[in-house]
Amino acid sequence: MNLNPREKLLLTGAILILTPLIIFQFVLNPIRDYQDRQSSWIKNLESKEAQLRLLGQELQYLNRANQTRSASLSRRVDAILRKVRLKTRSRTVVETSPPGGGQRLVLKLDKANLTELANLIYRIENAKPGILVENVDINPSYQNKNLFRISAALSSQ
Numbered sequence: 001m002n003l004n005p006r007e008k009l010l011l012t013g014a015i016l017i018l019t020p021l022i023i024f025q026f027v028l029n030p031i032r033d034y035q036d037r038q039s040s041w042i043k044n045l046e047s048k049e050a051q052l053r054l055l056g057q058e059l060q061y062l063n064r065a066n067q068t069r070s071a072s073l074s075r076r077v078d079a080i081l082r083k084v085r086l087k088t089r090s091r092t093v094v095e096t097s098p099p100g101g102g103q104r105l106v107l108k109l110d111k112a113n114l115t116e117l118a119n120l121i122y123r124i125e126n127a128k129p130g131i132l133v134e135n136v137d138i139n140p141s142y143q144n145k146n147l148f149r150i151s152a153a154l155s156s157q
Contacts, residue, residue, distance in 0.1 A: 073103040073156045076131065080123045086116060102156050104134075109150040111141055117150060124154065131156055 003011065074092055081087040089111055095104040109120075117138070124131050134153040141147040 073105055073131070073154070076127060077105060077107060077124070077154060080120065080127060084116060084119050084123060086112060086120060105154045107150075107152045107154055109152075111144075111147045112150055113147055117148065121152075129156065 091108045093106045137151040
């Protein structure tokens with residue numbers, strides 16, 4: 001097949017013009033689209049990572065606040081027990097409570113008379129911030145009928 005110089009020039013020009021266009025269309029465009037998808041995916045992951053960090057900090061804050069509230073309830077009850085001189089005869093158990101439900105504490109007291117019990121309940125109910133007495137179980141002691149075993153459920157908001 002013999003081509004005249006004009007046809008050779010047109011064919012060379014077409015190859016020179018179409019080759020970069022074909023390379024651009026089938027090589028460079030897919031690479032650029034892939035890079036755009038990758039950068040949007042990375043930005044999405046970075047935003048999710050920032051959200052996770054923020055939620056982690058919030059969770060740490062809530063855990064610290066929850067622990068201090070639990071400790072503060074038991075500390076307040078211990079201070080009241082010391083004031084009425086019943087600390088040596090008492091045991092406290094911190095119970096887990098549902099989220100947002102405040103704190104719960106079970107107070108068990110051995111060998112207390114009714115005067116001590118009345119004084120203790122009065123001080124607990126009038127404590128600031130308030131401590132709620134949910135229920136009180138009073139059972140007579142086996143050693144002495146004038147002394148009682150007391151179990152009380154306390155909570156704070």
